Amino acid sequence: xxxxxxxxxxxxxxxxxxxxxxxxxxxxxxxxxxxxxxxxxxxxxxxxxxxxxxxxxxxxxxxxxxxxxxxxxxxxxxxxxxxxxxxxxxxxxxxxxxxxxxxxxxxxxxxxxxxxxxxxxxxxxxxxxxxxxxxxxxxxxxxxxxxxxxxxxxxxxxxxxxxxxxxxxxxxxxxxxxxxxxxxxxxxxxxxxxxxxxxx
Ligand SMILES: Cc1cc2nc3c(=O)[nH]c(=O)nc-3n(C[C@H](O)[C@H](O)[C@H](O)COP(=O)(O)O)c2cc1C
Numbered sequence: 001x002x003x004x005x006x007x008x009x010x011x012x013x014x015x016x017x018x019x020x021x022x023x024x025x026x027x028x029x030x031x032x033x034x035x036x037x038x039x040x041x042x043x044x045x046x047x048x049x050x051x052x053x054x055x056x057x058x059x060x061x062x063x064x065x066x067x068x069x070x071x072x073x074x075x076x077x078x079x080x081x082x083x084x085x086x087x088x089x090x091x092x093x094x095x096x097x098x099x100x101x102x103x104x105x106x107x108x109x110x111x112x113x114x115x116x117x118x119x120x121x122x123x124x125x126x127x128x129x130x131x132x133x134x135x136x137x138x139x140x141x142x143x144x145x146x147x148x149x150x151x152x153x154x155x156x157x158x159x160x161x162x163x164x165x166x167x168x169x170x171x172x173x174x175x176x177x178x179x180x181x182x183x184x185x186x187x188x189x190x191x192x193x194x195x196x197x198x199x200x
Pocket of ligand 1: 010011012013014085088089092146147148149150185186
């Protein structure tokens with residue numbers, strides 16, 4: 001698939017079929033993720049792939065609870081886009097435990113200040129990997145959504161997965177065959193968000 005087409009049609013897929021993900025495809029996505037840039041090429045990301053149905057079910061319960069907590073305090077959106085995202089996100093919260101693959105992107109708990117100098121957040125060296133993963137998945141016809149709301153129950157999630165204290169969750173990405181269509185998402189007009197040479 002053409003790279004630009006993959007970029008333009010990669011969007012949040014939250015409805016999946018039961019079809020398993022081929023192991024080769026999973027590794028292709030992971031290799032694409034690992035190919036992403038990171039500050040000083042330190043490659044801080046660790047990938048924890050959950051395929052076991054019992055563990056997925058437990059992650060699904062934590063995610064449902066985390067999403068409910070989030071939805072209770074998030075500002076209510078009544079516009080058409082907000083309602084669509086709400087329905088779709090709620091569906092993922094109801095079904096996450098049965099999505100074939102759930103990938104945790106873990107990052108070390110490090111300060112963004114080194115010797116008092118701001119060198120940028122650790123996240124900045126992890127999200128390129130997450131997006132590469134999602135783009136590779138799209139090229140293979142697989143769906144993903146970058147999610148972070150599991151952090152509401154981060155402690156429980158890390159304990160469930162046996163992750164040492166030193167790590168935290170940058171993102172959690174469900175991966176599977178989509179039960180909805182890929183399309184080009186409507187976004188704000190970039191020409192109205194861009195200035196040249198001087199802020200305007
Ligand atoms: C940093 C970040 C965190 C997100 N967290 C969640 C999440 O916890 N749950 C969820 O269902 N979607 C989550 N999303 C997905 C966004 O809702 C989605 O990317 C956005 O609505 C655009 O969707 P579209 O590309 O289909 O238009 C997150 C996206 C980003 C970039």
